[in-house]
Amino acid sequence: MTHLLEVHGLKTYFKTEEGLVPSVNGVSFTVERGETLAIVGESGSGKSVTSMSIMGLVSSPGKIVGGKITFEGQDLLKLSAKEMRKLRGNDISIIFQEPMTSLNPVFTIGNQIGEVYRKHQGLSKQQAQVKSIEMLEKVGIANAIKIVHSFPHQLSGGMRQRVMIAMALACRPKLLIADEPTTALDVTIQAQILDLIETLSKEENTGVILITHDLGVVAEMADRVAVMYAGEIVEEASVYELFEHPGHPYTIGLLGSLPNMNEQRERLDSIPGSVPNMLSMPEGCPFHPRCAYADQECTVSKPQLVERTAGHAVSCLKAEEVRK
Ligand code: SF4
Ligand code: MG
Numbered sequence: 554m555t556h557l558l559e560v561h562g563l564k565t566y567f568k569t570e571e572g573l574v575p576s577v578n579g580v581s582f583t584v585e586r587g588e589t590l591a592i593v594g595e596s597g598s599g600k601s602v603t604s605m606s607i608m609g610l611v612s613s614p615g616k617i618v619g620g621k622i623t624f625e626g627q628d629l630l631k632l633s634a635k636e637m638r639k640l641r642g643n644d645i646s647i648i649f650q651e652p653m654t655s656l657n658p659v660f661t662i663g664n665q666i667g668e669v670y671r672k673h674q675g676l677s678k679q680q681a682q683v684k685s686i687e688m689l690e691k692v693g694i695a696n697a698i699k700i701v702h703s704f705p706h707q708l709s710g711g712m713r714q715r716v717m718i719a720m721a722l723a724c725r726p727k728l729l730i731a732d733e734p735t736t737a738l739d740v741t742i743q744a745q746i747l748d749l750i751e752t753l754s755k756e757e758n759t760g761v762i763l764i765t766h767d768l769g770v771v772a773e774m775a776d777r778v779a780v781m782y783a784g785e786i787v788e789e790a791s792v793y794e795l796f797e798h799p800g801h802p803y804t805i806g807l808l809g810s811l812p813n814m815n816e817q818r819e820r821l822d823s824i825p826g827s828v829p830n831m832l833s834m835p836e837g838c839p840f841h842p843r844c845a846y847a848d849q850e851c852t853v854s855k856p857q858l859v860e861r862t863a864g865h866a867v868s869c870l871k872a873e874e875v876r877k
Contacts, residue, residue, distance in 0.1 A: 555626045557760040558584040558607070558728055564619035565599075565606045574831045576602040576615070578784035581858075584728065589754065589761040591771040591792070593807070594781035597831075600764045603781070604730045607762075608647055609637040624728065642673050646721035648714075648750075650733040655717055656705040662689075662716050663701030669723040688719045692749055711742035718746060722753055729754065732764040747774055768807060772796060777864075780804050783829055783839040786858055790865040800867035802844045802875055838870065846871050 565577040577599040622629040667681035689697035692715040778795045780788040788801040799805045841851040858868040
């Protein structure tokens with residue numbers, strides 16, 4: 554069977570005054586139906602640009618300059634803007650980090666969710682209203698009958714995020730991309746929303762790409778994990794394997810800075826140094842200026858992502874040594 558989603562050698566670059574910035578630089582992965590793939594990495598590692606590339610939402614000065622994105626065997630990069638829009642509403646949905654920027658302030662909540670039903674399932678206004686209320690209840694909004702008549706600014710951040718999720722799920726997508734879906738919310742609401750995504754994805758056999766820098770969330774939600782650094786995937790493994798046997802020094806750093814999974818928040822920033830300036834990437838391994846294992850070779854040779862054990866790929870010249 555074909556993969557639900559296959560990204561192969563994706564390159565998305567941005568034109569800046571100082572030159573071309575490779576934001577995503579040759580990224581490959583797959584997502585199966587019913588599976589949650591977490592993409593983790595610091596901000597600036599290319600996670601969000603990867604998701605925007607899949608959604609067909611990269612716009613100037615950004616551009617997909619290489620690679621292939623296949624959804625159910627269909628080459629997305631060959632679709633017209635119109636075809637892509639249709640796919641976005643029907644088969645692929647995204648939940649963004651900032652709900653306020655994604656909801657239209659001048660329409661009621663019922664109107665906005667209802668539009669999904671009207672447009673994509675051809676329901677009447679009344680049918681769409683009923684469906685919207687049902688969906689709001691599904692995402693844990695108790696007084697949905699009242700909420701459909703509210704405007705976005707009348708809701709709390711947590712409520713708005715639930716509305717966004719309701720909208721994203723209303724079209725029953727086959728693929729859901731959740732980009733830092735809960736970062737802006739308080740911890741209790743975060744947990745509820747993540748539960749919701751998980752439940753709904755299992756019920757509907759939805760493939761999920763979960764973009765996050767929170768390893769606690771990864772441990773709870775993901776089946777597989779891809780770790781991104783400086784526009785590339787540096788490690789990929791099942792969630793268990795990654796936490797038990799991390800193979801890349803960067804991943805080890807991330808996990809090492811994880812005293813207790815439940816307490817962990819935004820620990821990725823505790824690795825010394827920062828993501829390199831993509832305009833002047835270091836020679837050799839992009840991670841070498843921050844790597845405790847680096848030696849001379851790392852400053853000149855660039856490692857490739859290689860499968861070391863079944864389903865576990867690592868991009869490091871010293872992978873064997875690091876493992877010991
Ligand atoms: Fe560190 Fe070298 Fe491995 Fe890069 S290749 S992660 S610098 S040990
Ligand atoms: Mg982001």
